[in-house]
Amino acid sequence: MTWAPFYVGDGIPRNVELGDPPPWRTFPRKPLHREFQPPADLIRAVNAALVLRRPLLITGPPGSGKSTVIEQVATELQLGNVLRWHITSHSTITEALYRYDALGRIHAQRLEGASGSDDIQPFLQMGPLGTALLPTEQPRALLIDEIDKSDLDLPSDLLDVLERGEFEIPELTRYRHDTVHIREWGGTESQPVIKGHVQCTAFPFIVLTSNGERDFSSAFLRRCIRYTMPLPTVESLRNIVAAHLHIDKAQGPSVDTLIEQFVARVAGGESLALDQLLNAVSVLTAEGAPEGGDADAVMDLILRELSRV
Structure with a gap:
């Protein structure tokens, strides 16, 4: 997957190539029986x-x-x-x-x-x-x-x-x-x-x-x-992320940090879904991924707590 500011908000038509979607957002929908990691x-x-x-x-x-x-x-x-x-x-x-x-x-x-x-x-x-x-x-x-x-x-x-x-x-x-x-x-x-x-x-x-x-x-x-369903653990989410995104478990400290923060928030009572984490990791590991403050803003947007409007 490629991350880029396809839409820039200037109203000027341009040709863009969106690249491949995340594996779980291809259509027709593909079953996830191989990726699922049951407790x-x-x-x-x-x-x-x-x-x-x-x-x-x-x-x-x-x-x-x-x-x-x-x-x-x-x-x-x-x-x-x-x-x-x-x-x-x-x-x-x-x-x-x-x-x-x-x-x-x-x-x-x-x-x-x-x-x-x-x-x-x-x-x-x-x-x-x-x-x-x-x-x-x-x-x-x-x-x-x-x-x-x-x-x-x-x-x-x-x-x-x-x-x-x-x-x-x-x-x-x-x-x-x-x-x-x-x-x-x-x-x-x-x-x-x-x-x-x-x-x-x-x-x-x-x-x-x-x-x-x-x-x-x-x-x-x-x-x-x-x-x-049990509360997620860091290790179980590492396995799930690796299975869905076909990336090495040790992709980098940024992914590990994201997983640890996700687990801590869920343990603290926040309502978050697994696909939110997969979306966040997918963007974070994409070609041309956002960095710095832009990355923080995108992560906050994707990992917004579900009970918040």
Whole structure:
């Protein structure tokens, strides 16, 4: 990566070459399963969840690597592409299981008239959780990201589905055909659903992430393997920086100092994310990196505490 004042604020057009982006900001996005450095206890928690067929609830601050572990597990165990369900305050269990475009079907019925086929298949799609629960030989990998952002009732709504590994699509239980092929989430493949009933044969590997912003019921927690991301250490961050930036751990005193300051700030209660540190080191080690007061100003900008506006 190259650092240069591409924009100078004079309004004069000029040709510039921005150079290569940081490795984690290339598109299409590349999985980070090789760069991820899991703590030993996280490896144990993953194996416990796999053996017990239980969801893994990982709690930690933003940018601590909670959602990256599932990419590594899916790659090592050859579970296929990771299914993702990003939670918001409006997320519902139904949308995670399947999507039904009722208005689209009504519109098609009006266009086709009485002679139309009234086929429901084009208007149904499995959601990420529904796709993960389709019968398969190998379990699928599902990320339920930021579960603590959900409506208060959503974790309770998940309990029965996660415990039984099955659900129904009401629109199909009364449909004239017993078997309907429904498109999977995030792909073009379709799977048969018989009489609206979906039952998993291999319980998916599910990772739920939480920023620790709310509490969950004991009924929900007892159905999960729980793990809390540890505070970073200087040595662990050296390894992470080396893995992501492909630089020697002993790149120089400036990088070491930056890492030590980062660890001290996090230990002191400041909210900082790992990708902020990677951004800072990337700029600090770039060709033509800023120096002196300019470097300090850029580092302050990149490493701004997250709770500050």
